[in-house]
Amino acid sequence: MSALTDQALRELMSFAHRLADASGEVIRPYFRSGLEVTDKKDKGEGRYSPVTAADQGAEAAIRKLIKAFHPDHGILGEEHGHENPGARLTWVIDPIDGTKAFITGLPTWGTLIALNDGGRPVLGVMDQPILRERFSGGPDGAFLGTTRLKTRACARLADAALCCTEPDMFAAGPEREAFDRLVRRVSLRRFGTDCYAYGMLAHGFVDLVVEASMAPWDIQALIPIVERAGGVVTDWDGGSCAEGGRVLAAGDAALHSEAMKVLQGR
Amino acid sequence: MSALTDQALRELMSFAHRLADASGEVIRPYFRSGLEVTDKKDKGEGRYSPVTAADQGAEAAIRKLIKAFHPDHGILGEEHGHENPGARLTWVIDPIDGTKAFITGLPTWGTLIALNDGGRPVLGVMDQPILRERFSGGPDGAFLGTTRLKTRACARLADAALCCTEPDMFAAGPEREAFDRLVRRVSLRRFGTDCYAYGMLAHGFVDLVVEASMAPWDIQALIPIVERAGGVVTDWDGGSCAEGGRVLAAGDAALHSEAMKVLQGR
Numbered sequence: 187m188s189a190l191t192d193q194a195l196r197e198l199m200s201f202a203h204r205l206a207d208a209s210g211e212v213i214r215p216y217f218r219s220g221l222e223v224t225d226k227k228d229k230g231e232g233r234y235s236p237v238t239a240a241d242q243g244a245e246a247a248i249r250k251l252i253k254a255f256h257p258d259h260g261i262l263g264e265e266h267g268h269e270n271p272g273a274r275l276t277w278v279i280d281p282i283d284g285t286k287a288f289i290t291g292l293p294t295w296g297t298l299i300a301l302n303d304g305g306r307p308v309l310g311v312m313d314q315p316i317l318r319e320r321f322s323g324g325p326d327g328a329f330l331g332t333t334r335l336k337t338r339a340c341a342r343l344a345d346a347a348l349c350c351t352e353p354d355m356f357a358a359g360p361e362r363e364a365f366d367r368l369v370r371r372v373s374l375r376r377f378g379t380d381c382y383a384y385g386m387l388a389h390g391f392v393d394l395v396v397e398a399s400m401a402p403w404d405i406q407a408l409i410p411i412v413e414r415a416g417g418v419v420t421d422w423d424g425g426s427c428a429e430g431g432r433v434l435a436a437g438d439a440a441l442h443s444e445a446m447k448v449l450q451g452r
Numbered sequence: 453m454s455a456l457t458d459q460a461l462r463e464l465m466s467f468a469h470r471l472a473d474a475s476g477e478v479i480r481p482y483f484r485s486g487l488e489v490t491d492k493k494d495k496g497e498g499r500y501s502p503v504t505a506a507d508q509g510a511e512a513a514i515r516k517l518i519k520a521f522h523p524d525h526g527i528l529g530e531e532h533g534h535e536n537p538g539a540r541l542t543w544v545i546d547p548i549d550g551t552k553a554f555i556t557g558l559p560t561w562g563t564l565i566a567l568n569d570g571g572r573p574v575l576g577v578m579d580q581p582i583l584r585e586r587f588s589g590g591p592d593g594a595f596l597g598t599t600r601l602k603t604r605a606c607a608r609l610a611d612a613a614l615c616c617t618e619p620d621m622f623a624a625g626p627e628r629e630a631f632d633r634l635v636r637r638v639s640l641r642r643f644g645t646d647c648y649a650y651g652m653l654a655h656g657f658v659d660l661v662v663e664a665s666m667a668p669w670d671i672q673a674l675i676p677i678v679e680r681a682g683g684v685v686t687d688w689d690g691g692s693c694a695e696g697g698r699v700l701a702a703g704d705a706a707l708h709s710e711a712m713k714v715l716q717g718r
Contacts, residue, residue, distance in 0.1 A: 218657065290613050290642050290649075291657035293559060293583065317559065317583065347556050352643060353619065376556050377618060378644025383556075391484065391557035 190275075195309060195325040198275075201255065202299050202311045203322070208251055209244040209281050209297045210315030216240035217316055218291050238288065241265060244281030244297065252277055262302075264403055276302045280403040283312075284351075284380030293317055296381040300406035306428055310407035312381050321385040323410030328388050335415040337437030338390035343444050346393035347374040349383035355399045361432070364422070364449045365396060371448060384408040384435060388415035393437050394445055400430040408435075418442040422449045456541075461575060461591040464541075467521065468565050468577045469588070474517055475510040475547050475563045476581030482506035483582055484557050504554065507531060510547030510563065518543055528568075530669055542568045546669040549578075550617075550646030559583055562647040566672035572694055576673035578647050587651040589676030594654050601681040603703030604656035609710050612659035613640040615649035621665045627698070630688070630715045631662060637714060650674040653703050654681035660711055661701040668696045684708040688715045 245265040260273030284295030296314050300307040309324035328335040356362040386392040388411050412419045419435040421427040436442035511531040526539030550561025562580050566573040575590035594601040622628040652658040678685045685701040687693040702708035
């Protein structure tokens with residue numbers, strides 16, 4: 187349980203919306219603008235990880251607001267590292283989750299903003315500033331705009347729709363084999379989904395999201411959205427995935443349990 | 453060359469826009485409506501191919517308009533077969549290309565409308581009725597709304613962004629191996645793209661789209677959009693892909709040639 191009262195959380199949720207507004211303002215002009223993209227390779231892993239001026243500008247705008255209004259809060263993000271690491275409350279942010287979608291002009295990326303109370307993310311926002319869609323999870327539930335979100339019942343793998351950003355996010359060997367075992371069991375699979383898949387899971391149109399190689403800022407904002415909509419988000423062993431790594435998210439707890447068995451080879 | 457004058461093509465393009473308007477009106481209320489989905493398995497291939505009331509209703513609306521205003525034209529679509537097959541001009545339609553995206557709530561599907569003059573598709577529309585984005589290719593060029601589209605220069609595979617709907621669309625064996633050879637050579641890959649990838653190719657944000665197992669209505673509308681934006685769309689041997697099957701689309705002719713060599717194992 188968070189030590190924060192619901193009222194305090196509501197005020198912080200309002201502030202999270204303000205952060206998303208500011209981020210969207212920075213990002214919007216860059217989308218499909220034909221800007222030059224700066225490439226960087228992930229250290230040690232060799233994957234393609236484009237970073238755009240939009241990403242960097244939006245993270246700066248978010249950090250500036252946090253420092254102005256909550257100078258005692260910590261900030262953890264991809265572009266500018268961890269500030270104020272001893273703070274009780276930490277904002278965990280990724281202005282553009284889905285940079286590959288962004289640079290190819292596809293609208294399935296999002297801005298991720300979470301607040302972590304030292305134990306877990308207690309509120310989260312996933313904003314799509316081009317489509318003007320904002321998913322949120324916090325003290326009053328999970329929402330898309332003002333529409334309350336609820337996951338759908340789906341207990342059987344054979345009936346499930348599964349999303350995953352890309353099959354190559356799984357390390358060759360047991361991890362990829364576990365994913366392949368699971369993906370063969372479901373009725374529908376969809377790649378190329380990034381954070382958007384978690385929004386659709388919370389909304390009741392997707393049943394499973396399975397990922398790996400995640401950073402904390404890739405997942406923390408999505409946890410309260412899925413959980414407050416009735417879903418379950420853990421690592422592949424049922425523990426917390428807030429620090430990243432492997433993620434298994436399900437709309438139905440029974441399906442989560444079934445999927446975990448298959449991933450574990452039980 | 454088409455026997456139709458540019459003026460005749462312009463009038464038919466206006467009619468194609470009207471068809472897309474009518475289709476969008478039918479489809480829009482069904483998106484994220486939680487409607488029950490009718491499943492059907494593709495005959496003989498066992499792939500998942502959901503068909504929604506939206507798809508069927510939109511195709512009926514399109515066919516009704518064509519019959520009312522151009523009763524001498526032929527119509528070819530997935531849901532209701534081939535009508536008036538001896539006609540000189542045939543509309544080739546797919547109201548929802550990307551049914552998996554549609555039923556999982558993702559906005560990357562589209563309505564495809566082509567006009568074929570007996571030799572080739574002479575105009576095409578790809579409409580995204582939720583995002584209100586409409587791509588078109590015809591006598592006056594390629595457009596997104598009123599913005600003229602142009603593919604970007606990208607001659608080297610090592611610099612290319614490649615899209616594909618899903619790796620499992622390639623048959624196990626030589627076809628899948630050819631795709632895997634190509635995908636290893638590019639700088640960025642993105643799955644889950646359906647018709648939207650061709651729009652982004654025409655718009656200059658994607659360099660290659662590689663697919664297989666396509667139907668005529670999956671590709672015909674997209675050919676004029678890509679070609680009029682400066683791109684090249686063929687099968688994997690450089691011939692026409694208007695009848696479906698394997699597709700290789702590139703924004704840059706030099707890249708198309710390089711990619712074809714890799715697919716052919718030369």
